[in-house]
Amino acid sequence: MAIYPLKETKSPPQSQIKAVVWLKENLFSSALNIALTFVALYLIYLLLPPILNWTIFNANFDLAADNQSCGREGACWAFINSNLKMFIYGFYPQEELWRVNTMFGIIVALVVFGSLIKESQYRAHYIIGSFLIYPVIAFFLLHGGLGLEVVETDKWGGLTLTVVVAAVGIVASFPLGILFALGRQSEMRIVKFISVIYIEFVRGVPLITILFMASVVLPLFFSAGMDFDKLLRALIGITLFQTAYIAEVIRGGLQAIPKGQYEAADASGLSFMQKTVLIILPQALKISIPNIVGSFIALFKDTTLVLIIGLFDMLAIVGAATSNSSWLGREAEGYVFVAMVIWVILYSMSRYSKKLETRFSTEHK
């Protein structure tokens, strides 16, 4: 018999400096990689200086400057400053801007409060309640009525409009998408048939086409005298569009649920509704989160297309602001600014979804 003494625990050998190892592994691992690295470096060398020059070194940061005094060799950030209100609120009347701010304020408050009651047993009630009540409040604030002065939707614009269009598209398409996903799985032939036709039709058509159809075709169904709100038409079109994509994403989640889950739910006597709501959907939605968020991000970008049917979202505001004679020729500043804002929003969305994902996967699989 032999007895072996316990061995000491040692740290791994550290022969090389970390940064050097990283460079070797990631940038210079093969001949092709080395070539690509140098091409990339050359491109950066070509592009970076002019970009930095335009946005920073040659730019004019004097926020009180006007188009003439700004000069042409760099960006004129005074343009953004003097049109900031329009970028955010569109043509919403000056004295009513508090209503938009209140609307954004409430949503921030709701989110903050929601994160404070993470442990509460009423959290689900709170979230569902918010989703049901907030849209009503938001519509009342933005649109007016009941004592508030009415602001017609053609005055809405800028970031506000972008957010409204994206939020309505997201919130409305989610439950509809769930219904169509379930419909596509249904054993009832008719339901399944309608769902498949709808989903495949919409997914085969670009959003622009749907927006045009919504703005041109939809009014044909209504009597000539009836004024059918342009924004409403766009919202319907976007919701119809997004519903089909969400339905497909959720169907993917549904398909990943093992048969045993359905059987266990059936065997314990749950009704179809109970089985779907309590067992199947929670698991399917959890799996689908990354793809759902991905689809929402795509939608957020697509909302810029509403400018084509004459709505003034943030991108369209650039055109409106630069057609003002005092800011002619400042499109570049406008587009760069809009791109930055949209990027910040989308990047936060995608970070948030990453967070959700890791939370769910550490809590339970």
Next chain:
Amino acid sequence: MSELTNKEIDKKGCCDIIEINGLNKWYGDFHALKSIDLKVKEGEIIVVCGPSGSGKSTLIRCVNFLEKFQEGSIIVDGTELTDDVKKIRQIRSEVSMVFQHFNLFPHLNIIDNLTLAPIWVHNKTKQKAREKALQLLDRVGIKDQANKYPNQLSGGQQQRVAIARALCTSPKIMLFDEPTSALDPEMISEVLDVMVDLAKEGITMVCVTHEMGFAKKVADRIIFMDEGQIVEENDSDAFFDNPESDRLRLFLDQILSQ
């Protein structure tokens, strides 16, 4: 029948709680169950065994209508199984099932797994359901895991949770479909112990299993199936000592020599 105090009398003497008559089932063209007749008395422990693909699972899954069948009739506790959703749900609320792969709900913790059906199907209050759930978890020896999620437990623990979940609705009948065959050897006995306990209590059990030790110990009757039919059925002593058909003899040779 509930006045009967002596379980022995109860088992031998009373009424059929499951009555299967001329049951035929096809998967497409494949004849999976061939004219099955089987009566199970209240409180009886039935073990079903047979080679893979012989239709054991299919048979017990017909009892709670997880599988549809084309011919014959099944009467459970006086209610005949038809397509009627209400009747199916009523029968399912009296019949619990334990699966080979546990099929716990992974998004719910253990206690919520147990209280789901009592709350939603049997209209119990949360409080009552919880009390009963904790009691049952205690009985299967895992009370301290109540707030964990299924994937945080070992296979044996998960199957014990599944048994507790099945018991939570106070079923009249328990169906087991190979409850130990997905488990590592060292966990099999902890699950079998729980089942032996159950068998002593007079609940009706129909159990598909290859655990012949368990069958010998608790079964009132053992049923041997092959190729979609019941080939032989006998009380547990005679079943092992005097197998009549060649097929059963061959099967026992194979399974006991392992």
